[in-house]
Amino acid sequence: MDPKLKKQPTFKFSIYWMYAIIFVFIIGFYYLDHNDVTKEVSYSEFEKCILDGGANKIIVESKSGVAEAYLNDSIAKEIFKLSDKETASANKYIIKTNVPADISKKIDEWQGAGIFKGEVEYDHSGGFSSILWTFGPIALLIGFWIFMMRRMSGRDGGGGGVFSVGKSKAKIYDKDNSVNVTFKDVAGLSEAKTEIEEIVEFLKNPQRYTELGGKIPKGALLVGPPGTGKTLLAKAVAGEANVPFFSMSGSDFVEMFVGVGASRVRDLFRQAKEKSPCIIFIDEIDAVGRARGKSPNMGSNDERENTLNQLLTEMDGFGSNSGVIILAATNRADILDKALLRAGRFDRQIYVELPDLNDRVAIFNVHLRNIKIDDSVDVELLARQTPGFSGADIANVCNEAALIAARQHKNSVERQDFIDAVDRIIGGLEKRSKITTDEEKRSIAIHEAGHATISWHLEYANPLIKVTIVPRGKALGAAWYLPEERQITTTQALLDEMCSLLGGRAAEELFMGRVSTGASNDLERVTKQAYAMVVYYGMSEKLPNVNYYDSTGQSYGFTKPYSEERAKMIDDEVSRIIEEQYERAKDILRKYAEGHAQLTDVLITREVIFTEDVERIFGKRKWTSRTDEILAARSAEEAEAERAEIEQNKRDIEEAKEQRNNEGEPTPPPVPQK
Secondary structure (H helix, E strand, O other): OOHHHOOOOOOOOOHHHHHHHHHHHHHHHHHHHOOEEEEEOOHHHHHHHHHOOOEEEEEEEOOOOEEEEEEOHHHHHHHHOOOHHHHHOOOEEEEEEEOOOOHHHHHHHHHHOOOOOOEEEEEOOOHHHHHHHHHHHHHHHHHHHHHHHHHHHOOOOOOOOHHHOOOOOOEEEOOOOOOOOOHHHOOOOHHHHHHHHHHHHHHHOOHHHHOOOOOOOOEEEEEOOOOOOHHHHHHHHHHHHOOOEEEEEHHHOOOOOOOHHHHHHHHHHHHHHHOOOEEEEEEOHHHOOEOOOOOOOOOOOOHHHHHHHHHHHHHHOOOOOOOEEEEEEEOOHHHEOHHHHOOOOOOEEEEOOOOOHHHHHHHHHHHOOOOOEOOOOOHHHHHHOOOOOOHHHHHHHHHHHHHHHHHOOOOOEOHHHHHHHHHHHHHOOEOOOOOOOHHHHHHHHHHHHHHHHHHHOOOOOOOEEEEEOOOEOOEOOEEEEOOOOOOOOOHHHHHHHHHHHOHHHHHHHHHHOOOOHHHHHHHHHHHHHHHHHHHOOOEOOOOEOOOOOOOOOOOOOOOOOOOHHHHHHHHHHHHHHHHHHHHHHHHHHHHOHHHHHHHHHHHHHHOEEEHHHHHHHHOOOOOOOOOHHHHHHOOHHHHHHHHHHHHHHHHHHHHHHHHHHHOOOOOOOOOOOO
């Protein structure tokens, strides 16, 4: 190609050129506005002009020893040798000279003799102050203008300027800014990790799949409860893929300005196409991907829907996103728009469920790497004691155990510290300082012993681990059970659980002759479970095999999916189920009233009972389960050590009361519980 035909570089306009033009304009305007003519003369010539009456004003700068005289037109013509036309073109004519130190006396003599009748000013600030006052406002104006322009253009490092409001806020992770999380740091989630690893393999070795005619999936949606590790999986992908990784939240697209969300979507995909192959991760995508047509704006413009429309177009529109894979995470997949979930946009939905027993063991091993533990810690036992815990909950257990051990000045974290941490997270912090009357204490003991008695004698009730009447959190008493991890639940299992929950209220009515507000949470759980049995599970005798739950998340609007007559039948069935289980609970308590009384006495005396205490009173349970080894693993020595600690705490409280009485301080009266 001829060098002459090469494209010549074009001049690119910069914002700094605008700064220069504004600066020149301000300076020019300043000097046009101050069109003065100044001339330096000798002192003798300066004095001659004053004596001839040619000066209207004298300004003396004391520090610099310089004086200025403002001349009238007649003297200015002689000194500056100007014509009448030239004299009118200037505003003022000034002569400057160095004056002696006694110039003030000279001026007084001129004024006394009537030679000079003009104005006299003495400036004691010096030349620098004059320059500052002259050019300071101009410099301040220019500096403020530059600052505002940089803020508007986002060049001050904030990136939040007016001109960049439509730019993507995604964080980019590449070779220079990599993530240290890998799949080794993701414990459990074996099925989900397998699918994610396959996506990474697509990016590393695409020929292996495209040679057979396959296409790389365009997107994968991570769905699961909070804390199960969806974002952690995405971080592992960023650490393993060795390709650019764009990460942002769904709420980063939503803005109060019209069109900003769609602009950010376009800018995000433009950057991704430039760096392809790459991965885009959108966390909490339900913030922008909610189903359309349900906006509360009542027909007005909805910026969120415009953003979603642009996202749908970019993911699978007329444009091609070859080499760009989209990952997204949400715990509300039921409210996402159907167009967003279809194949071609999110080809895969990866379910990240709560970890099972084996996964919890692996998660504990990951979080225990940096914690100093002793030989008493049994990881499998900890995993069995934390059913239903997510990965985030397990991380919290490990951290709480380390804090508890550090609070007690231990050199390592022991098994008891982990047990205390689980109790702390499930039940809340112990409140031994809360004052309860003897009557309240007995009521709480009867209530908790009722739960323990019934759960011990029901086949599908959760096995008991520990019951205490020491207040924890908002509860005046607490009971710990170890539920079986079932994939499906039968009708009898639900009824046994409801009967166990009603055991506290039933014990109060049977053995105290009255009921209290302590069963509020139990009644709430029982009512919800009974309603679910009738409306969702189809387990009612009068309403079998019906389900009014909408799994699509579309809901039924302001109307119920059943008639008023059917609603009355549902209420009757819920009341019947609860009443039957309540009577069943009272029958079991009447049968084992003696054992219940013994449990109550133990609770009042020691404030805590364990599995072996219930077994000693009622004998071994008729039904065995996988939790038997867990309950057996808690040795009598450990239980006795915990009882000794409780007794010591009680003695400390009594000693404190005696000390207050000896010092003459009245013992505070008991505060009744609300």
